Amino acid sequence: MEVARFEENGFEETTHIAESVSWDDLERYAASKAGGSSERHHSWRSHQHDSSRKDDESPGDLYELWRQEQNIIAARLDKELKSRWELDELIEEQLSRYQSHYFKSMVSTSLKDVSNLLMPTWIPPHELAAVSWLGDWRPTSILDLVRILAAQSPNFSLSEASERVLSQLTREIRIEEAVIDEEYAEIQATCVLHLPFSPLCNAQSREEALGSVQELFGNINKVISKAQRLRYKVLELVMKKLLNQTDTAEFVVAFAGIQDAIHQFGEQKKLKKQYPTVSFKGSGSSS
Structure with missing residues (x-):
């Protein structure tokens, strides 16, 4: 079978894969070649898997999931x-x-x-x-x-x-x-x-x-x-x-x-009035 993939340079390349290769093998192959893009691909596959899983679930399971989310x-x-x-x-x-x-x-x-x-x-x-x-x-x-x-x-x-x-x-x-x-x-x-x-x-x-x-x-x-x-x-x-x-x-x-x-300003002014600061100049001898 032929599988299309994207390299880092953005061009599409067609690769020949044996018919016996499974989809999981293809995903692993793409992940090893595409680097960071594999995460997005895996996320998309996971979303698709969740959607298909919901389709496969019974109405009772879907109701329970809806109730929990609610x-x-x-x-x-x-x-x-x-x-x-x-x-x-x-x-x-x-x-x-x-x-x-x-x-x-x-x-x-x-x-x-x-x-x-x-x-x-x-x-x-x-x-x-x-x-x-x-x-x-x-x-x-x-x-x-x-x-x-x-x-x-x-x-x-x-x-x-x-x-x-x-x-x-x-x-x-x-x-x-x-x-x-x-x-x-x-x-x-x-x-x-x-x-x-x-x-x-x-x-x-x-x-x-x-x-x-x-x-x-x-x-x-x-x-x-x-x-x-x-x-x-x-x-x-x-x-x-x-x-x-x-x-x-x-x-x-x-x-x-x-x-x-x-209030804080008033308290500070009150303290300065009660206890004024006095500066003393040193009177040391100069050589």
């Missing part, structure tokens, strides 16, 4: 779904932590704790200046982070509809920020009237003056609490309404990273 794919899909469920749980847990932080009473509004209401001693000054309302940290900064991620992160996707919602949300939140700013500015403008040396307090008894100051501190607490609730509102809208699951996870990581970086 279960393998289903198991992989189930694992993927569980990963997504775990991601959803982590996002909800992180959001609940923000809620407990922003909705809790900051500190007592008693007179002795009023300084901690405005400048908590447990926060480094640089961090306080960066993340407090008095330090110009606004909820719209959260929306700015979304825009930065959408512009710089290749894995962050923001649809045109989401961009329109983001623009509308920014306008609405800026209005609410302005209202809070006005409320706090009014407190700042009138707080001097409640101080002990003001003319109003001079005409009051000590108990009345303390009550007036206590009311002032209560108003400050209300405004700051209102600002904190607005921050949480924006976070919740971004994480649950604006972004998809993957983008929400990336946003949470970035948001936490920024706050931690600010």
Whole structure:
């Protein structure tokens, strides 16, 4: 019989083989001559063999094979779904932590704790200046982070509809920020009237003056609490309404990273202020 084969130079050559040679002998012969191409030929023969084997199998065997393949794919899909469920749980847990932080009473509004209401001693000054309302940290900064991620992160996707919602949300939140700013500015403008040396307090008894100051501190607490609730509102809208699951996870990581970086920076500045470094110049004799 005649068998066609391809040499390495790409030309076809016809070889005369005895009729008694089997197909296995031909495959081995081709493998010894064709080198790397034998692997592809063997792969093709294996595929053909698998196909012919399936044709030879009974319907029951084919059904069992189909069922096993179906279960393998289903198991992989189930694992993927569980990963997504775990991601959803982590996002909800992180959001609940923000809620407990922003909705809790900051500190007592008693007179002795009023300084901690405005400048908590447990926060480094640089961090306080960066993340407090008095330090110009606004909820719209959260929306700015979304825009930065959408512009710089290749894995962050923001649809045109989401961009329109983001623009509308920014306008609405800026209005609410302005209202809070006005409320706090009014407190700042009138707080001097409640101080002990003001003319109003001079005409009051000590108990009345303390009550007036206590009311002032209560108003400050209300405004700051209102600002904190607005921050949480924006976070919740971004994480649950604006972004998809993957983008929400990336946003949470970035948001936490920024706050931690600010904290670390504040701690470093605080340590340098407490323990300043002093450089000493050597005074050795020169020859």
